[in-house]
Amino acid sequence: MINVNAVKKIYSSRSGKVTAVDHVDLTIHSGEIFGIIGYSGAGKSTLIRMLNGLELPTEGSVSVAGHEVSKIKGSKLRKARQEISMIFQHFNLLWSRTVKENIAFPLEIAGVKKSAREKKVLELIKLVGLEGREDAYPSQLSGGQKQRVGIARALASDPKVLLCDEATSALDPQTTDAILDLLVDINKRLGLTIVLITHEMHVIRKICHRVAVMEEGKVVETGPVIDVFKKPEKEITKRFVQQVIEPEEAKDTIDHLIAHYKTGSLVMLGFVGESAEQPVITNLIRSFSVSVNIIQGKISPTQNGSYGTLYIHLDGENVEIEKAIQYLHSQEISVEVIDG
């Protein structure tokens, strides 16, 4: 569906040349939700803007939904853009138009007749959950509702690909989750390919099938989200994974617990995929003479399985603790004895 081949983008500015995207290769499949994560300045915006021809690569080629986006111009590019829609961090709505009129705008430009336009707009309003707000102006809407208008407008031309440029960065966590749920729903219902850029691992965790990590213009790591969580390879990826897996306060709690427990062992268990659904703790209590104290844990679903960490404290005879830890090692989970 999307092929990025050996793409390089160099900007020339007064202070010299900047390599924003440095030799990137990517293949994104039809129907996939693909996330690109990186810190500010990593080159994400430049890369996503090359997918709909808003920027042209200095070297390499970009093909999206059968269009050689990096080569075409004028009416061919405009036509391609109907199949490659985009939503933005700050929504980019027309403030003097109502919800209905904003969504109808691309249809007007495409010359769609009024009756067909109205029918389509009503369908889209329903799809994004904006019934009752048809005649409101953007200034009367919440951030989440504004992004719903952005999404409906982007879907008006029946695109094959939806590009999301930090689409939830201006929203609070609850609204972010509602918009992410909507994107998953649209992906499933319409089979739409979604490419998003973000600096938040939460967004990747919640909705993406695969992820590419960018640093200094390069894609440094890529793979299915669950694999990247299981085994992040690069330092930068580890930092992103920690954003969601191990909040800062967890470290403080662990330090406190190590000081608190004088006997037994403190163990960190890492669950990935199906292992997150196994009754490991129940088996542990039933089979060994150890007391198990659950200290802290978090298990989160991704689009291709669950992952998480659980801290437990085991107490009892040393031999029994040893056996219990051996049992844990025999399960499909990672085990790290932190203390004892």
Ligand SMILES: Nc1ncnc2c1ncn2[C@@H]1O[C@H](COP(=O)(O)OP(=O)(O)OP(=O)(O)O)[C@@H](O)[C@H]1O
């Ligand atoms: N039009 C431009 N002219 C010159 N340099 C640019 C231009 N656009 C981006 N850059 C530079 O290219 C590099 C990559 O920027 P880009 O905006 O693609 O990164 P990003 O990962 O999207 O970061 P952010 O989230 O802050 O936008 C940066 O060093 C930036 O300063």
